[in-house]
Amino acid sequence: MIKTFTNGILRENPTLRLVLGTCPTLAITTAALNGVGMGIAATLVLVCSNAAISLLRKVIPEQVRIPAYITIIAGFVTVVQMLVKAYAQSIDETLGIYLPLIVVNCIILGRAEMFASKNPVLPSVLDGLGMGIGFTAALVTMGAIRELIGAGTLFGITVTAGSIEPMVLFILPPGGFFVFGMLIALANKLSGGGNKKEFGCMGCAGCPSAKTCSEANGGGGNE
């Protein structure tokens, strides 16, 4: 039970090990605090949708499961959107379009498909919580690095801004790609270069469209 929970935080960290949900990871991590907001919103949706899908797993017919999952997820995203709009205006402004886009975050659909549709409610909730915390931790780490180097602050508090000229590039899009690449390299290195096998189509193990994706790549010609 505990393993289910910690799995998402370290061994199968959705962002750094499975490489899912890359869009929000790159887009909103310009500051550490944004990572907290996005992480909590996504965790809420993840836990609720995992619980609902797990409860309905015997009712939803196999053929229409993906549309059904998407509808359930979209419902919870709408709830979170309304909550954020009502109680956390500033988060709503910083996350902007990425808040409704949680619907298409592959972490959530991926966990529904890989875990919640096959397991009882309690493990599914724990899995959702673990994955959510893992996602939040990765977002905050990345946000902190980019904020510290790019703006010289941390959680909005000035750290090095006075003494060292901040490298604005790090909070611009190229910095996002660069820091993300370095973090994944670090995660690979720390886990003993565990990724021996080539990322044919990266992080695809947990992605619901993995099969089609690799077919699309393979159908392209040689290799």
Add this chain to the structure above:
Amino acid sequence: MSNILAILVSAILSDNYVLAKFLGICPFLGVSKKLDSAVGMSVAVTFVMLIATAATWPIQMYLLNPNGLDYLQTIVFILVIASLVQLVETFLKKFIPPLHKALGIYLPLITTNCAVLGVAILNVEEYPDNFLAALVNSLGAGMGFLLAMVIFAGIRSKVERANVPDFLKGLPVTLVSAAITSLAFMGFQGMGG
């Protein structure tokens, strides 16, 4: 007219959906290994973006907004896009098999592509009173996606032959190349207003 042109140029270059707005990163990293699959994917994405905007913009303006149902936006949009993609796939399979053979494989991937939903949502937010501008923006977003994919597929084929340190192999080095590509696109900032 110049306004429409400005929207098109900025959607393709300075506000590139992939490299500046971070929408559609999954296919950008996942399907950019080969040039022909990159082109196929981008054409399919452009097509779906256009029809998605053509469908969701009127729904938002004439159905959701007048009835005070705009909070249903997320659910309605994703369902409309998912069923449209399914419909297009069935239609192509039945009536234009060669096109289905070329694009069919990419269509299921597009449902969960955040660029498509992102364009649909941004269009109703940014161009609530100009349907044409919304359509042009979708076209530009798709073309920008195509441009980024083609350039990146070329860069990746070179990187693949380079000798990179072990722990950087695969995704990390791909992301670093993406950073440099994105840096190049920043040069367009300020163009097209």
